[in-house]
Amino acid sequence: MKLSMFRRILLTLTIAGLSVHCTNKKEVKKPVDYVDVFIGTKSPGHTFPGPMLPFGMVQLSPDTRNDHTSWPACAGYDYMDTSIIGFTHTHLSGTGVPDLGDILFMPTTGETQFQAGTPENPDSGYRSRYSHQSEFAEPGYYSVVLDDYNIKTELTTTKRVGVHRYSYPKSEKTSIIIDLEHRDPVIEAEFEIISKTEIAGYRRSKAWAGNQRQYFVAQFSKPIVSYQILNGEKIVTTGTKFSSKKIIAALNFDSSEDQITTKVALSAVSIDGARKNLEKELPGWHFDETRKEAKKIWNNSLSKIEISDSNEDKKEIFYTSLYHSLLTPNLYNDVDGQYRGMDDKIHTAKGFNNYTVFSLWDTFRGLHPLLTIIEPDVTRDIVVTLQKKHEQYGEIPMWELAANDTRCMIGYHGVSVMADAYLKGITNVDTEKVLNAMIESSNVKKRGINYYTELGFVPSNKSSQSVSKTLEYAYDDWCIAQMAKTLNKTDIYNEYSRRAQFFVNLYDQQTGFMRPRYSNRKWYEDFNPTSVEKTYNFNFTEGNSYQYSLFVPHDIASVIDLVGGDKNFNQWLDNLFSKNFDEEISEDSDVSGLLGQYSHGNEPSHHLAYLYNYAGKPWKSQQTIHKILNEMYTSEPDGLCGNDDCGQMSAWYVLSSLGFYSVTPGAPEYVIGSPTFEKAEIHLENGKTFTILANNASKTNIHFSSLKLNGEEYPNTYLKHEDILNGGELVFEMTDIPNKDWGTNPSNRPLSDTQKTVNIPYLKSDHTTFLDTKIVDLDCDTENAYIYYTLDGSEPTESSMRYNSPFEIKGSTKLKIKAFKKGLISSYTTTLFLEKLESIDPKKLKNKLKNGLSYQYYEGIFRSVYDFSQEEPVQKGEVININIEPRLRDEWIGFEFDGFIDIPKNGLYNFEISANDGAQLLIDNKELFESDGRKSFSFTQKNDIILSKGLHKFTIRYFQCSDNIGLKALWSGPGFEKTEVDTSHLYHITDQNEDKPKP
Numbered sequence: 001m002k003l004s005m006f007r008r009i010l011l012t013l014t015i016a017g018l019s020v021h022c023t024n025k026k027e028v029k030k031p032v033d034y035v036d037v038f039i040g041t042k043s044p045g046h047t048f049p050g051p052m053l054p055f056g057m058v059q060l061s062p063d064t065r066n067d068h069t070s071w072p073a074c075a076g077y078d079y080m081d082t083s084i085i086g087f088t089h090t091h092l093s094g095t096g097v098p099d100l101g102d103i104l105f106m107p108t109t110g111e112t113q114f115q116a117g118t119p120e121n122p123d124s125g126y127r128s129r130y131s132h133q134s135e136f137a138e139p140g141y142y143s144v145v146l147d148d149y150n151i152k153t154e155l156t157t158t159k160r161v162g163v164h165r166y167s168y169p170k171s172e173k174t175s176i177i178i179d180l181e182h183r184d185p186v187i188e189a190e191f192e193i194i195s196k197t198e199i200a201g202y203r204r205s206k207a208w209a210g211n212q213r214q215y216f217v218a219q220f221s222k223p224i225v226s227y228q229i230l231n232g233e234k235i236v237t238t239g240t241k242f243s244s245k246k247i248i249a250a251l252n253f254d255s256s257e258d259q260i261t262t263k264v265a266l267s268a269v270s271i272d273g274a275r276k277n278l279e280k281e282l283p284g285w286h287f288d289e290t291r292k293e294a295k296k297i298w299n300n301s302l303s304k305i306e307i308s309d310s311n312e313d314k315k316e317i318f319y320t321s322l323y324h325s326l327l328t329p330n331l332y333n334d335v336d337g338q339y340r341g342m343d344d345k346i347h348t349a350k351g352f353n354n355y356t357v358f359s360l361w362d363t364f365r366g367l368h369p370l371l372t373i374i375e376p377d378v379t380r381d382i383v384v385t386l387q388k389k390h391e392q393y394g395e396i397p398m399w400e401l402a403a404n405d406t407r408c409m410i411g412y413h414g415v416s417v418m419a420d421a422y423l424k425g426i427t428n429v430d431t432e433k434v435l436n437a438m439i440e441s442s443n444v445k446k447r448g449i450n451y452y453t454e455l456g457f458v459p460s461n462k463s464s465q466s467v468s469k470t471l472e473y474a475y476d477d478w479c480i481a482q483m484a485k486t487l488n489k490t491d492i493y494n495e496y497s498r499r500a501q502f503f504v505n506l507y508d509q510q511t512g513f514m515r516p517r518y519s520n521r522k523w524y525e526d527f528n529p530t531s532v533e534k535t536y537n538f539n540f541t542e543g544n545s546y547q548y549s550l551f552v553p554h555d556i557a558s559v560i561d562l563v564g565g566d567k568n569f570n571q572w573l574d575n576l577f578s579k580n581f582d583e584e585i586s587e588d589s590d591v592s593g594l595l596g597q598y599s600h601g602n603e604p605s606h607h608l609a610y611l612y613n614y615a616g617k618p619w620k621s622q623q624t625i626h627k628i629l630n631e632m633y634t635s636e637p638d639g640l641c642g643n644d645d646c647g648q649m650s651a652w653y654v655l656s657s658l659g660f661y662s663v664t665p666g667a668p669e670y671v672i673g674s675p676t677f678e679k680a681e682i683h684l685e686n687g688k689t690f691t692i693l694a695n696n697a698s699k700t701n702i703h704f705s706s707l708k709l710n711g712e713e714y715p716n717t718y719l720k721h722e723d724i725l726n727g728g729e730l731v732f733e734m735t736d737i738p739n740k741d742w743g744t745n746p747s748n749r750p751l752s753d754t755q756k757t758v759n760i761p762y763l764k765s766d767h768t769t770f771l772d773t774k775i776v777d778l779d780c781d782t783e784n785a786y787i788y789y790t791l792d793g794s795e796p797t798e799s800s801m802r803y804n805s806p807f808e809i810k811g812s813t814k815l816k817i818k819a820f821k822k823g824l825i826s827s828y829t830t831t832l833f834l835e836k837l838e839s840i841d842p843k844k845l846k847n848k849l850k851n852g853l854s855y856q857y858y859e860g861i862f863r864s865v866y867d868f869s870q871e872e873p874v875q876k877g878e879v880i881n882i883n884i885e886p887r888l889r890d891e892w893i894g895f896e897f898d899g900f901i902d903i904p905k906n907g908l909y910n911f912e913i914s915a916n917d918g919a920q921l922l923i924d925n926k927e928l929f930e931s932d933g934r935k936s937f938s939f940t941q942k943n944d945i946i947l948s949k950g951l952h953k954f955t956i957r958y959f960q961c962s963d964n965i966g967l968k969a970l971w972s973g974p975g976f977e978k979t980e981v982d983t984s985h986l987y988h989i990t991d992q993n994e995d996k997p998k999p
Contacts (some may be wrong), residue, residue, distance in 0.1 A: 042637035045637075048093060059100075105218075110149070116182070140294025161277060162266075184212070189247045190243050191242045200275070202215050217265050225254060229242055330357045332354045360411070364414075377685065406863070408863055416475070462928070471506070494825065501756075595624075616744040671717065690726075759785070772810075789817045849900075851880060868896075903950060904985075907947070916962065919956060
């Protein structure tokens, strides 16, 4: 039964008094003792306090919310909440999107309730109030008193098994609720009572991960005496097997005052796999020993970096940051090696552990470089895992979760993780397969990559997040080039070195910023470098041009040249860290932790404080880094200024507090900052130790007068990875006075392996379709470069036809163009398909045409039109006009409209689509534009196309994933102004059994 308010208050005060008494005892602290798992549990950190082992499969933690779309509910737990729903076995750490929260267990007493209840009225369900005074947590252990039931709940884990211990009071009824409906929408679920002490089940859900399977086996230390099962909408008390989308079980036990221990093993493969995991990892019932072992494992992992410093608060922040850095990715294979692949088939991991949860857009920057230092074996398995995911999926996933690609964010940053590991000596992988995975992932014909390789940039009018995509693709291509160079693949190295220079195509000399431009190479007009995409435009990913213009980590030297040298570059950085945001965008949830335009709460800014090192003023980097360390991190529950993003925010703190950071993953070096601890020792897996000493370190001594590596003066502003691996000593002599002479020589600046190339040549007109003939007019932005071309699909060389003036073609042609200039590497080859148009005569279709379009409607967590391409539609039908009225709900939906558009006469047509959140338009199966990503406004895209009179295949794909919704299609053409595309020009074939004619 639920307790009275008086009893709850009395219990809380008693426990609080005991806690104070217990903490008075002084003990020598180990690294594990400094971890405060509650740091980051108050939004926006989005971490969870429950136990798991490093990179473990099970993340057993309390859930205070069950809203699978709520921002504070991303990790299931929010520090500000006052009631607990139950304890689930999977959680995401620090993400900006909610998911997981599988297999909820909740101990109760009294009358059985099959609903969770609400935060406003906990008595309306089985949830319970609790107090932070009764909470205790450390790595590998969590406990809390459920005030409404007076039940003490304790949790601990092995890698694949979660262990619960419930201490019940004597009551009329003692129960455990098992809720398989909790959290994400359920596709199917099964539940079976195996015996009086064992149950098993299965839950398949669809949320951010579109097809997640979770099997479990649970065993109890006491026998089940009775049960009630809510199966669908019916409560049953007999039977042993149940199947429904809604299964909630109430298992009843002996009601005498006692403890019940529960072991819950997970598997993504099968119930048999879960049982094997349980039998192998935890055959006994020793909760305290399991907790002790978990703490020991954590201390061993955390002790890989040993900190000596008098500031206890800083050590607490450091070791909590290191703890958060070791949570993900998560183990995703059973003890027998079996795992579920991205093809939804069962595979066996041989010679490696398979992992899941790859927030690659975030973690490639700092987390994975940190793991290459302290967890090289895990890093090797991560590389193999990503290569296997490519084999199963066709590309390296963007943001993988439970064998699903959520396609969240941008880039193909798995290549950065793989290249960084290989360049730093983790080479025991299949290099040919790894390189092939990198290359194929960089050439998928979606997300603007097709435009990127054709134009040398992603155009604003054809793909969303265009500037961010261009810059991140260029960096990823540089990583591929480095991998190829190491493997002596010269042709691949040269090709991707050319692509790595595409960032120059978006630098606008007039404004001094990376600026969006259209496919016709004209600049985006309404440009404000301080504007954040959610308010003004969608050319940047969770940021603005200030934060993105210097995302060229592989070639900062060229960026310095673009802005006009060291002086201008340093002034640019000064402006970045001092210019305030416009008031109307300062509260953006992603752009947080502000220092001028710098946003430490989001990843695109994370390298920026180190860039003074590239322009002769490393002392400015030192003071900026310390400002961020001291102001953006605290030891409070809200001690993170942004989402921890699977450990990236924490990894930045770990590396930066040691005195260096991975500005350019893929380069075997780190840029030197300024350490914050008196002494740090990195204990490496090769048995060696790298020691960092900061003599005279203090709150004000943030600069250093000298730097020595192994007793020798060290003039470089970067540190080589091999210097760390070899062990040794890096000694900083700290002072409050900046040394403005150290690191100023260009020869001591961070290295950059790039090739100066000729800019990509291009077609002056961005129209690749024509009616009768087409004039081919080419150009190249590199002065005095010569263009050579072929018309037969062969690779242009200096022996090919040289372009001197515009020429005419009369039929569809595959044009390849390449530019050359003495002293520079030749350009990237542009391939263009120039197509002579054909159309369908409506008379040929006779009576098969009907006005309007056919549609397919989808429901799911979609962030692009590609997300539902392999889904089964919820419903199909016809619409007269382009609209989304047939939808069954207002969020997380997708549509595909299909048919023909009747073009009244030959000429140039402009199509414009406004969509919330995004759309793709294809005419004759050729994409005019697409967009992806979450937006809080109606995003408009438009493009011109030359079309011939008659019917043309017409397809619109649409997705919605934000708070708003809308779709509108407009067009203009010869003889008419912009107007809505209406039913008089839209047709579809009524007889679906007939083959559709091809244009």
